[in-house]
Amino acid sequence: EIFTATNDIEKLIDSEINLYNEVDSYIKKQQDSLAQMRNLLDNVKSKMEKVGLKGYEQGKHPLAIYFLVKRFLTNWKAVGNRIQKEATFKANLICITLGLPYRLYFLDKFLETFAHYNSTFPNLKDLEGSANGLSRLQEVYQLNRNDLLDGKINGGSHLGIKFNWFDCFTIGLASYKGRYFQQSYEWMKIVYNSKDPTISSNQRVRALNYLASSAYRIDKIQEAINLTQTLLKLNPEHKTAKKYLNIYEKRLNTSTKEKSTEDLDDDNDDEKDFKQIFNSYKELCRGNVNQKTGDDVKLNNQLNCYQDYRNPRLLFSPLNVEVLSLQPYIVIYHNLLTNSEVVLLKTLASPLLKRAVVVGKPDKEYGEETTYRISKTAWLDKEDHPAVKRITTLIGDIIGLTSETAEPLQIANYGIGGHYEPHLDFIESEDKEALSEYTSRIGNRIATVLIYLSNVEAGGATVFPKAGVRVEPRQGSAAFWYNMHRNGEGNKLSVHAACPVLIGSKWAANLWFREVGQELRHTLTEINIASAILDLFNAETHATCINNNLAKVFEEM
Ligand SMILES: O=C(O)CCC(=O)C(=O)O
Ligand SMILES: [Fe+2]
Numbered sequence: 001e002i003f004t005a006t007n008d009i010e011k012l013i014d015s016e017i018n019l020y021n022e023v024d025s026y027i028k029k030q031q032d033s034l035a036q037m038r039n040l041l042d043n044v045k046s047k048m049e050k051v052g053l054k055g056y057e058q059g060k061h062p063l064a065i066y067f068l069v070k071r072f073l074t075n076w077k078a079v080g081n082r083i084q085k086e087a088t089f090k091a092n093l094i095c096i097t098l099g100l101p102y103r104l105y106f107l108d109k110f111l112e113t114f115a116h117y118n119s120t121f122p123n124l125k126d127l128e129g130s131a132n133g134l135s136r137l138q139e140v141y142q143l144n145r146n147d148l149l150d151g152k153i154n155g156g157s158h159l160g161i162k163f164n165w166f167d168c169f170t171i172g173l174a175s176y177k178g179r180y181f182q183q184s185y186e187w188m189k190i191v192y193n194s195k196d197p198t199i200s201s202n203q204r205v206r207a208l209n210y211l212a213s214s215a216y217r218i219d220k221i222q223e224a225i226n227l228t229q230t231l232l233k234l235n236p237e238h239k240t241a242k243k244y245l246n247i248y249e250k251r252l253n254t255s256t257k258e259k260s261t262e263d264l265d266d267d268n269d270d271e272k273d274f275k276q277i278f279n280s281y282k283e284l285c286r287g288n289v290n291q292k293t294g295d296d297v298k299l300n301n302q303l304n305c306y307q308d309y310r311n312p313r314l315l316f317s318p319l320n321v322e323v324l325s326l327q328p329y330i331v332i333y334h335n336l337l338t339n340s341e342v343v344l345l346k347t348l349a350s351p352l353l354k355r356a357v358v359v360g361k362p363d364k365e366y367g368e369e370t371t372y373r374i375s376k377t378a379w380l381d382k383e384d385h386p387a388v389k390r391i392t393t394l395i396g397d398i399i400g401l402t403s404e405t406a407e408p409l410q411i412a413n414y415g416i417g418g419h420y421e422p423h424l425d426f427i428e429s430e431d432k433e434a435l436s437e438y439t440s441r442i443g444n445r446i447a448t449v450l451i452y453l454s455n456v457e458a459g460g461a462t463v464f465p466k467a468g469v470r471v472e473p474r475q476g477s478a479a480f481w482y483n484m485h486r487n488g489e490g491n492k493l494s495v496h497a498a499c500p501v502l503i504g505s506k507w508a509a510n511l512w513f514r515e516v517g518q519e520l521r522h523t524l525t526e527i528n529i530a531s532a533i534l535d536l537f538n539a540e541t542h543a544t545c546i547n548n549n550l551a552k553v554f555e556e557m
Contacts, residue, residue: 037082044075050160060457060504062137063151063159065416066130069122070167076121080114131174132371133417136500138171139180140285140419141459149190153502165194169207176210178371185214205235213244221252277465277495281422284463284470285499311397319398325467328494330481333398337391337476342453344387345380346507349411352378356412358423372421374414375498381408395449395511399480402517405442410510411453414460419500422465425512426483426490443515444484451478451509459502466493473506484515 002008048071051064058064137143143154149168151159163171172187188211192204208231216224228245231238307318320334337345353376382389388409396403426445427435450462452473462471462479471479483494498506 033082033085037079040075040079040082044071044079047071047075047161052158052160061153061159062130062134062416062502063148063153063161066127066134066167067159067161069126069130072122073124073127080118083114127170128174129374130416131170132178133374133415133500134171135175135178135180135183136417136419137459137502138175138183139178140282140500141502142286145183145186165191165196165199165203168194169203172207172210176214179217181214181217184210185218185220188214201234205231205238208234209238209241212241212248216244216248216251221248224248225252277422280465280468281463281497281499284465284468285459285461285497287461287470289468289470308398313394313397324469324471324479325464325481328464328467328482328491330464330467330469330471330479332471333478333480334474335476336395336398336478337451337453339476341387341391342476342507344385345391345409345411345509346453348380348385348388349378349413352380353411353413354378372419372423374418375412375420376415377410377412379408379410384408392511395478396513399447399449399513401447401513401521403511403513405514405517407445407512407514410512412506412508412510414498414501414506414508417500418460418498418506420498422495422497424483424490424492424495426494428490439515441516443518444490445512446484446515446518447480447482447513449478449480449511449513451511452476453507453509454505456501456506457504459499460504460506461499462496463499464494464496466495473508488515 002012047067051058051067053061053064058068134148138145138148141154147154147156148171149163151161151163168187168190172184172191175181175187176184188207191199191207192211208227212224212227212231215221215227225245225248228241228248231241232245235241308314308321319336322332322334324330324332356373356375356377358370358373380388382392392403392406392409396406425448427439452475454473455475456473460473462473463469464481481494481496483491485491498508
């Protein structure tokens with residue numbers, strides 16, 4: 001017992017004072033800590049509000065997405081660290097001393113929420129990915145740099161948020177990695193010249209290094225040399241600068257004449273063709289449709305349309321067909337799917353979406369992740385849902401090909417800057433054995449039907465750089481084209497691309513028809529068109545069609 005001796009009472013008095021001090025200091029620390037947390041939270045709130053877009057609207061805007069990802073990596077991380085500290089055993093110790101439960105309930109719940117979200121938080125790869133998307137958008141759509149700095153896109157409305165040096169560096173680095181050297185030059189220059197006191201000297205040197213290297217790549221050789229010399233003054237021990245300085249100086253001493261012949265040699269025919277396709281791709285993405293390459297496309301200047309009700313399924317509701325190109329044959333089927341069919345396909349695909357891979361060369365392993373295709377995809381088999389089967393069969397009937405050998409439906413969803421650079425859908429390979437392995441059972445990808453499952457606010461068109469064709473996504477409509485000639489050879493004019501999504505999000509479904517089973521059907525294309533001409537005389541033309549001169553086109557063929 002305590003009450004029997006003063007000695008013990010004195011101990012008790014000491015204990016009381018100790019206890020008071022202990023709890024008092026704990027509360028003060030908690031108050032400090034809470035005040036700090038309040039600060040961090042207010043800070044992130046003000047950043048959230050500054051963006052100016054509410055809720056899911058942010059997900060449609062590439063800058064808002066970039067800042068959202070950045071908030072998780074910086075502000076929310078700081079809040080998380082703070083919360084982690086709250087969970088130190090000190091807090092628990094107090095609980096034990098006072099005979100309270102081991103952890104206060106609210107602390108547990110707090111941590112649980114954080115741990116749960118933490119596993120799905122964006123990481124550095126996501127920040128790089130968003131910056132990479134932004135740099136691609138800047139390149140393809142020629143986004144104005146000053147507008148971006150200001151938090152807007154080509155004269156659009158302002159987000160309330162602006163770029164700081166860190167953002168310029170992040171996007172500059174993404175541009176550098178994407179080989180957009182003019183861009184990386186400009187972004188890194190801003191970082192290097194920034195007066196912001198929060199840039200460490202180390203960061204400034206890093207920016208200088210990329211700036212010099214970008215300058216070299218855009219033929220500002222003397223500037224690259226000067227910048228590298230400055231860099232070496234700041235950091236004489238820099239690992240690579242000396243080596244690069246040598247290279248730059250050598251290059252400067254090479255006469256211009258020599259250089260230009262060198263450059264010409266580099267430009268072999270394949271490379272030239274590739275550059276042409278790429279330039280035309282960007283022009284078409286920007287909406288400049290008069291970008292024809294090759295001579296085979298003179299027939300394609302006309303826009304034609306007809307109503308198709310030859311198939312009994314279409315009798316009461318004929319399909320509006322718009323012919324965009326005859327060589328290669330590209331058409332649009334307007335309003336092919338209903339809204340509820342579109343919603344159903346997206347709902348079925350959503351839980352199955354995974355980062356898209358490309359088939360690549362059949363001699364390579366199936367499924368490569370690349371930067372030239374950024375989207376998530378899911379496969380829906382005919383057996384997965386009766387609607388998938390019905391839609392696949394209907395499409396086969398409409399285009400006149402058997403869907404027996406068609407691939408499952410591939411649903412794609414493109415995020416920030418999501419795209420698919422110019423490519424062919426059929427598989428080519430030098431390696432005959434590997435090719436035959438890919439094609440032996442059902443043949444190559446003879447034709448593609450691309451159904452749009454959403455509208456896109458800006459960007460995201462499907463373009464055919466060689467045919468000079470651009471298709472804007474319209475929810476429920478579909479593009480159809482042949483990838484192969486009737487003689488079984490691939491048609492290189494079918495090269496096409498998905499332009500990066502600028503604003504909004506894009507959903508589409510690919511249905512690839514394979515060669516096997518089409519032997520007698522492929523020939524029917526021309527007959528289909530011929531019968532469509534007959535239809536022209538009976539049917540009303542679709543409102544979106546400008547000319548009605550399919551017959552004229554045929555006379556020229
Ligand atoms: O989404 C697009 O516009 C084109 C997609 C495409 O070409 C493909 O997935 O092969
Ligand atoms: Fe494709």
